[in-house]
Amino acid sequence: MTKTETHPHIRLYGPEGFAGMRKAGQLVAKALDEVTPLVKEGVSTQEIDDFFVAFCEKHNALPATLNYRGYRKASCISLNHVVCHGIPNDKPMREGDIVNVDFTVILDGWHGDSSRMYNVGEVSRAAERLVDVTYESLMRGIAAVKPGNTLGDIGHAIQSYAEAERCSVVRDFCGHGLGDVFHDHPNILHYGRRGEGAMLKPGMIFTIEPMINLGKPQVKFLADGWTAVTRDKSLSAQFEHSVGVTETGVEIFTTSPAGLHKPPYSA
DSSP states (O other), X not given: OOTTOOOTTOOOOOHHHHHHHHHHHHHHHHHHHHTGGGOSTTOXXXXXXXXXXXXXXXXXXXXXXXXXXXXXXXXEEEETTEEEOOOOOSOBOOTTOEEEEEEEEEETTEEEEEEEEEEOSSOOHHHHHHHHHHHHHXXXXXXXXXXXXXXXXXXXXXXXXXHHTTOEEOXXXXXXXXXXXXXXXXXXXXXXXXXXXOBOOTTOEEEEOOEEESSOSOEEEOTTSSOEEETTOOOEEEOBEEEEEOSSSEEESOOOTTOOOSSSOOO
């Protein structure tokens, strides 16, 4: 697809859509803020998932992943070499773990989708560096979002930075269109070439959610059919924001109300 082409199924949202996404995005960001004290040694990922269920009940929202395509939890929680879609369980987290918490709410029909990394106590310097590189990769991808740029510009911004930092970009998963549906066009690849792919236009709404590995980019699925892990068992990290293309640039819907953008967190 060249720069002048736009996928016919990419939806463009107006002010009502952006208003709905702001509310949903801020609600999921609030949830990720409030769960921060729970991400510590001895707490299970199931306890975090239980928190999200209660959070949604309190705020008249729904957890989007619960019973989505057969998935049975309210969130995805991925530790260490788990790339994404880790299933919450009763195993307690341990000192030194790095944890991705991925949560999506449905509020008044709109989807707020975001994920953050969390450190369990003191983590290794390599893990700390990976988390920093992954966050910076996300923010560089977001900085490439403006009318007239392309999807390839987003991927290139992420890939060129991550690989220069001697990390790798997972190819098997991507960001996605979002709004009043959970997964929509377009796919947002986290690698690519400048000027390629669909042109960005005001009204597009999607996630950017790079998964960055310390080792090689290849992944494999566990027997549960959901959990993806690095083939070489290297550490993996991910951050995710929901964003919208504006007339002049980009709006991030899922910024942290408490300023808890990346670890270490003080909350």
